[in-house]
Amino acid sequence: VTNKITEEESLGVPHHLLGVIDPDADFTARNFCDMASLSLKLIVNRGKLPIIVGGSNSYMEALVDDNEFRSRYDCCFLWVDVSMPVLNSFVSQRVDRMVEAGMVDEVRNMFDPTNADYSWGIRRAIGVPELDQYFRAETICSDKEIHARLLQEAIQAIKDNNCKLVSRQLEKICRLRDLKGWKVHRLDATHVFTKRGKEADEAWEKLVVAPATMILHRLLHNFGPEVYTKIIRAAEAAMATATH
Structure with a gap:
């Protein structure tokens, strides 16, 4: 339900803070800041470049606004943007793939018929509360047609709520850029999402990886050559793991 990156998709690039939280825990932005700060220190101490990938813009904002973070790090914000019609279509297809994947x-397995509280932990994630009525019907009704209808309604609700979330995230990115002054570099990946297979990979390299790497080149030009080379190689490897 979290659509977490798979081991195959990670291509050997270390990913941090994945699968480390109890699904029932009420994980707050403060918790995220504390854990992310520790991971950042460990990564930097190894001479690597940490790349913070959202995720929740609220958590990202809390981290960047944290006094300790601001005193230690400079930021480069890369926004991989896609036009809303294309992105909404992709979100719908992604939900279908998640359903097919189980x-x-x-x-x-999380459903508890005695508990209708979806305000905490993994239970508040999109994809969990929407299925409540379907699971309740399974326990009290044997009509397969009703089950099928409720399941399709739940899946559509998951798609609709994901699209609404995407819209809110877009609004927040614009607010962080325009009102808070975040130096956000917009990378338009719309064309990537209209392609498949090799054509999509080539478009991703041209429209996202190449300009993102150039932005990092400009950001890191004051570093020594050895550190600079290591960081650029690590960043290029991390960008290559992104899925489309």
Whole structure:
């Protein structure tokens, strides 16, 4: 239900803070800041470049606004943007893939008919509360047509709520850029999402990886050549793991 990156997709690039939180924990922005700060220190101490990938813009904002973070680090914000019609279509297809991969059974294992509180932990994630009525119907009704209808309604609600979330995230990115003065570099990946296979990979390299690498070149030009080379190589490897 979290659509977490798979080991195969990570291509050997270390990813931090994935699968380390109890699903029932009420994980706050403050918790994220504390854990992210520790990971950042460990990465920097190894001479590597930490790349913070959202995720929740609220958590990202809390981290960047943290006094300790601001005193230690300079930031380069890369915004991989896609036009809303194309992105909404992609979100819908992604939900279908998540369902095919077993999301419904995963959420069923969390379902508790005595608990309708979806305000904490993993239970508040999009994809969990939407399936509540479907799971309740399974326990009290044997009509397969009703089950099928409720499941399709739940899946559509998951798609709709994901699209609403995307819209809110877009609004927040613009607010952080325009009102808070974040230096956000927009990378338009719309064309990537209209392609498949090799064409999509080539478009990703041209429209996202190449300009992002150039931005990092400009940011890091004051570093020594050895550190600079290591950081650029690490960043290029990390960008290559992004999926489209």
